[in-house]
Amino acid sequence: MSSITINQQEYALPSDPRTTLLDFLHQNLQLFGARKGCDHGQCGACTVLVDGERMNACLLLTFQLAGKAVVTIEGVADNDDLHPLQQAFIDNDAFQCGFCTSGQICAGIAAQRELQEQRPSAVWFDAYYTRLEDVKERLSGNLCRCGAYPHIIEAVTSTDSTPEA
Amino acid sequence: MKPFSVFSLQHAEDLSQVASFKHSRFLAGGTNLVDLMKHQIERPDHIIDLSGFDEANQITEDDGRVVIGAMVTNTALADYAYKHPRLSLLAQALLAGATVQLRNRASTAGNLLQRTRCYYFYDTSKACNKREPGSGCAAKEGFNRIHAILGTSEHCIATHPSDMATAMVALDARVHICNAAGVRRELPVRELYTLPGDTPHVETQLADDDLITAVSIDTVPRGTHIYQKVRDRSSYAFALVSVACTLRVNEGVIDEVSLALGGVAPRPWHAHQAEACLLGNPPSPELFAQAAEAELKDARSYGGNDYKVPVLRRTLTHVLNQASDHQRAHPSHEGAMYAR
Ligand SMILES: Cc1cc2nc3c(=O)[nH]c(=O)nc-3n(C[C@H](O)[C@H](O)[C@H](O)COP(=O)(O)OP(=O)(O)OC[C@H]3O[C@@H](n4cnc5c(N)ncnc54)[C@H](O)[C@@H]3O)c2cc1C
Numbered sequence: 492m493s494s495i496t497i498n499q500q501e502y503a504l505p506s507d508p509r510t511t512l513l514d515f516l517h518q519n520l521q522l523f524g525a526r527k528g529c530d531h532g533q534c535g536a537c538t539v540l541v542d543g544e545r546m547n548a549c550l551l552l553t554f555q556l557a558g559k560a561v562v563t564i565e566g567v568a569d570n571d572d573l574h575p576l577q578q579a580f581i582d583n584d585a586f587q588c589g590f591c592t593s594g595q596i597c598a599g600i601a602a603q604r605e606l607q608e609q610r611p612s613a614v615w616f617d618a619y620y621t622r623l624e625d626v627k628e629r630l631s632g633n634l635c636r637c638g639a640y641p642h643i644i645e646a647v648t649s650t651d652s653t654p655e656a
Numbered sequence: 657m658k659p660f661s662v663f664s665l666q667h668a669e670d671l672s673q674v675a676s677f678k679h680s681r682f683l684a685g686g687t688n689l690v691d692l693m694k695h696q697i698e699r700p701d702h703i704i705d706l707s708g709f710d711e712a713n714q715i716t717e718d719d720g721r722v723v724i725g726a727m728v729t730n731t732a733l734a735d736y737a738y739k740h741p742r743l744s745l746l747a748q749a750l751l752a753g754a755t756v757q758l759r760n761r762a763s764t765a766g767n768l769l770q771r772t773r774c775y776y777f778y779d780t781s782k783a784c785n786k787r788e789p790g791s792g793c794a795a796k797e798g799f800n801r802i803h804a805i806l807g808t809s810e811h812c813i814a815t816h817p818s819d820m821a822t823a824m825v826a827l828d829a830r831v832h833i834c835n836a837a838g839v840r841r842e843l844p845v846r847e848l849y850t851l852p853g854d855t856p857h858v859e860t861q862l863a864d865d866d867l868i869t870a871v872s873i874d875t876v877p878r879g880t881h882i883y884q885k886v887r888d889r890s891s892y893a894f895a896l897v898s899v900a901c902t903l904r905v906n907e908g909v910i911d912e913v914s915l916a917l918g919g920v921a922p923r924p925w926h927a928h929q930a931e932a933c934l935l936g937n938p939p940s941p942e943l944f945a946q947a948a949e950a951e952l953k954d955a956r957s958y959g960g961n962d963y964k965v966p967v968l969r970r971t972l973t974h975v976l977n978q979a980s981d982h983q984r985a986h987p988s989h990e991g992a993m994y995a996r
């Protein structure tokens with residue numbers, strides 16, 4: 492298998508094995524939605540979904556993803572219909588400069604699924620914790636330089652249908 | 657990044673087909689190695705890609721022995737350990753580390769072998785005996801608030817940054833290894849890591865062709881499990897100090913205890929002196945203070961990290977107090993104090 496699927500389109504793998512997924516998206520596919528904040532796994536702006544699981548595209552070497560299906564922010568909407576979380580970001584004014592937003596939304600989509608699937612998080616070991624604290628912990632991998640956190644958390648919790656435990 | 661060739665490994669036996677292990681690196685999730693390659697700190701000529709090493713992707717349980725494939729992700733292992741209270745320490749440590757994005761990618765073997773986060777190791781313009789043997793250690797006289805207080809040498813004061821490895825040391829896990837000649841062996845994690853001495857660039861007992869195939873936990877210590885991590889922010893930060901503890905009180909005395917310390921030493925630190933002090937004695941705050949003193953008597957700090965000595969002492973005694981209180985309130989309790 493020497494191809495990779497990105498937003499349902501199949502592409503040949505880059506010839507240079509040093510190409511990260513993030514650079515491949517930017518340089519080969521002109522998909523600039525995933526952002527390069529730090530390029531070292533420290534900010535989450537490059538978050539994409541690989542076979543449904545969120546990962547930092549800046550630390551992925553593309554050749555390692557042969558046969559995998561990647562979804563970027565460009566692929567989360569249903570044609571002209573925004574993903575409910577995209578709409579919630581607009582409704583909740585969940586960004587200022589918008590640099591971190593695509594990563595936040597991809598992370599949020601995955602976080603909502605992880606909540607549905609009852610995947611554990613660190614706060615589950617605390618004597619008491621709230622849903623808000625749980626969501627914050629799950630989204631800690633996405634930094635926002637503008638500090639839009641309260642509205643980001645609001646967008647994610649307002650569209651999360653997982654029942655409270 | 658320096659150019660490299662790629663060999664794709666599917667089975668441990670494929671090691672015999674690798675042309676050369678000189679200047680080669682195994683690549684698992686890449687969350688540490690790719691980062692270091694971008695910084696030109698790691699400059700391998702050959703990459704042995706483990707993304708097709710599928711046989712190492714399973715967790716199996718056999719007669720109480722839990723065998724975790726080298727490629728099992730930190731997320732998959734945390735999910736599994738969460739469902740098995742006896743492995744709670746592992747779930748607590750894993751979920752306290754990095755972020756979901758990173759844990760989804762990071763592998764069990766890669767986590768054990770991740771390298772230090774010392775700023776001077778990362779800054780190629782500074783002296784670092786780990787990166788450039790013989791160049792010196794800029795951390796000793798530099799900004800060293802994240803650095804080690806136990807097991808250091810005059811040549812290196814860097815810490816091992818892993819949370820998971822700290823839990824693995826407490827759980828006395830074993831590393832399963834296969835080499836290019838097809839020889840398989842096991843090594844306790846407690847013996848995997850070497851201390852810096854005058855060769856800080858040597859970090860483990862592993863040879864270049866040693867592939868980790870799995871990590872096993874043969875007998876899970878009974879009792880209450882606590883992983884306590886102290887850090888600069890409450891998520892997405894490495895440990896400044898961490899304590900991994902399992903403790904059982906039976907008929908008024910501590911009859912099982914295991915302790916490992918993270919963020920304070922060049923390797924996940926097995927606190928065997930504290931353990932020896934506790935074992936067989938009735939739990940009390942005085943005993944816990946003595947145990948912490950026993951482990952810390954050789955601690956040495958370097959200015960910026962002076963605070964780690966009292967923080968470690970307090971974290972350790974706090975965890976021991978919590979675990980023994982919980983044992984008293986819930987006799988024969990196993991696993992996490994609280995879990996959803
Ligand atoms: C921003 C950031 C924050 C982080 N925070 C934390 C934290 O709070 N706590 C924490 O514990 N960790 C943290 N990490 C580190 C993370 O846990 C490690 O990067 C990860 O576990 C490494 O796993 P990997 O599979 O990606 O390893 P790789 O990067 O693929 O490999 C790491 C090393 O292991 C070797 N290796 C891999 N597999 C094998 C094998 N099977 N046999 C022999 N050698 C092998 C490689 O050659 C390499 O030297 C953080 C990382 C980042 C980037």
Ligand code: FES
Pocket residue numbers: 526527528529530531532533534535536537538547548549550
């Ligand atoms: S750009 Fe990938 S985490 Fe910052």
Ligand code: FES
Pocket residue numbers: 585586587588589590591592634635636637638639
């Ligand atoms: S909105 Fe500006 S960085 Fe988040």
